[in-house]
Amino acid sequence: MSSDPVLFGIDNLPYGVFSPRDEPAARRIGVRLGDRVLDAGAAARALGSAHVALWTAPSLDPLLAAGRQVWAAVRAEARSWLGDASHREAVAPLLRPLDEVSLHLPFTVADYVDFYSSEHHAQNVGEIFRPGGDALTPNWKHMPIGYHGRAGSVRVSGEPVVRPLGQRRPADGAATPGFGPSVRLDIEAEVGFVVGTPSTPGRPVPPAALREHVFGVCLLNDWSARDIQAWEYVPLGPFLGKSFATSISAWITPLDALDAAWTAPPARDVPPLPYLDDTAGGPGGLDLRLTVLLNGEPVSHPPFATMYWTPAQQLAHLTVNGAHLRTGDLFASGTVSGPEEGERGSLLELTWNGERPLRLADGERAFLADGDRVTLTAWAPGPDGGRVGLGEVSGTVESAPEAAEGA
Known part of the structure; x- marks a missing residue:
């Protein structure tokens, strides 16, 4: 720590x-x-x-x-x-x-929403899974894409992460899917935003109202079982490949401590719809410098300032249909990845879906092994040239529970 x-x-x-x-x-x-x-x-x-x-x-x-x-x-x-x-x-x-x-855990998590707001992450994932096709889906630059996660699986930094069980794609020639512990357990380095003041049901929250509703930020690791996710996500999206664990820091940094960290987001080549216009409230991006450590060894330095969709736009989008905010709502940025190889926020990208394993002091890693400990840290510019730290979030992978085949 x-x-x-x-x-x-x-x-x-x-x-x-x-x-x-x-x-x-x-x-x-x-x-x-x-x-x-x-x-x-x-x-x-x-x-x-x-x-x-x-x-x-x-x-x-x-x-x-x-x-x-x-x-x-x-x-x-x-x-x-x-x-x-x-x-x-x-x-x-x-x-x-x-x-x-x-x-x-410092607050009661009411609802949990996770976004997909890094263009670099989305581009990498698209190239991995749709080689030769369009990396970004047609809707990606028109709205912050997200999914509604499981609030009850959010846990505080330091709590272990048990390798999940689940179904996987059928092996070549097999008629039924495989079942067992995930063999492609991954991380997602993210930033979480903690809602304080609720909103009125049926009333969208505009981007300019971010600071009226968001109390503070924390680091967040959205653990992901890529093999379970790949088999289940069509047609409805993430479910058991994500819902087993999400870790957050024990410390919530108040938004007021980040006044010196606001910055302009990347240039957008597709104008957003009016409800997503976040220019009225000043610079909407945040200059947060993340570090991902695997067993104490730095493996990546994702830059939050490169995120395409801002927190204010995420807040506006998740309420535009009339869904209201509640005290304790948590919404996450999605994986933070930059343009360089050493700035990617997931092992999926860092190892290119396992094709290029990381070489660490204790051996190679394509995805996480039992006993691996992942830690995220970050800092932001502070007043007078100083720095403001975000509380770290750590978790150690424990082996899957014993279960009957297909249980």
């Missing part, structure tokens, strides 16, 4: 939920500063916060629902507690080393 004080300094202050190791049931909201976590509820009581009920909740749910004005006030309080010398004596005893606490 990165404890770089530059990445997790006073200009960042992400939120999470922790419990002391000796009190696992005592969940508390924490604010991260470097390699320490502030017991925010205890600080709120000690310093007479007007928001003590929010700070002392066992999850971020009430804070998410409180709205943008309260988010700003609460963040100002945290910055004062941790940055003002007059509070040092009261706050110092309430800071705990990160390695002495357990971290938990």
Whole structure:
């Protein structure tokens, strides 16, 4: 876990939920500063916060629902507690080393939507599976394509990922599909956006309203069983190849901490429909620099600034049909991939569907082996030339459960 004080300094202050190791049931909201976590509820009581009920909740749910004005006030309080010398004596005893606490899923996930918004990723996947044909489908540059995932399978960083069982394409000459553990287990390096303020059913949310509804961001790994996915996805799309596990960071970086990271998205050669016009709210892209590590070895550096569809456009599209936002909704960017080989956010692309295995210190990998640990980290430009870190997300692959053939 990165404890770089530059990445997790006073200009960042992400939120999470922790419990002391000796009190696992005592969940508390924490604010991260470097390699320490502030017991925010205890600080709120000690310093007479007007928001003590929010700070002392066992999850971020009430804070998410409180709205943008309260988010700003609460963040100002945290910055004062941790940055003002007059509070040092009261706050110092309430800071705990990160390695002495357990971290938990910080909010209740209401709905989970995953997009497919990197043109480079979509181009690579199209070339892999449709060689000689059109890499991008006809709808790709007209809307952010996505699928509705399984909220109950979202888990916090550090929890293991059990290799899923499922059906695979029939072997050559076979009449029935194969069944067993996935042999093409993959990752997808993504960024997640956490919704706070809900919206009205039947009322689309325009791109300019992103900051009224989105509380913060986190790193996200959408684990993918490519062999299960390939057999099931026609005609309805991702299902069991995706729904077994999605990992997110234990730390939610408030959107206000990323003010210096907004940037213009790539030029678009197809004008979007009016409801997807995100130019009114200023630059809609985010300059986030991701790193993918496999067993501690960096294998890729995906750049989020290259994403074709922005978070504001994703939000507008997922509500344009009248579907409303709920507190705790999570929507993910889709795999982040750049134009270079070392910027691809999945093993599917990095190994070109297994044809070009990665050469690592502990051997070659086409897809994930049992025992492999995948970690995503990231940082963004901060104020005055500094950097803001996103909490890492890690997961270790465990072997599939024993099951009867075809069960």
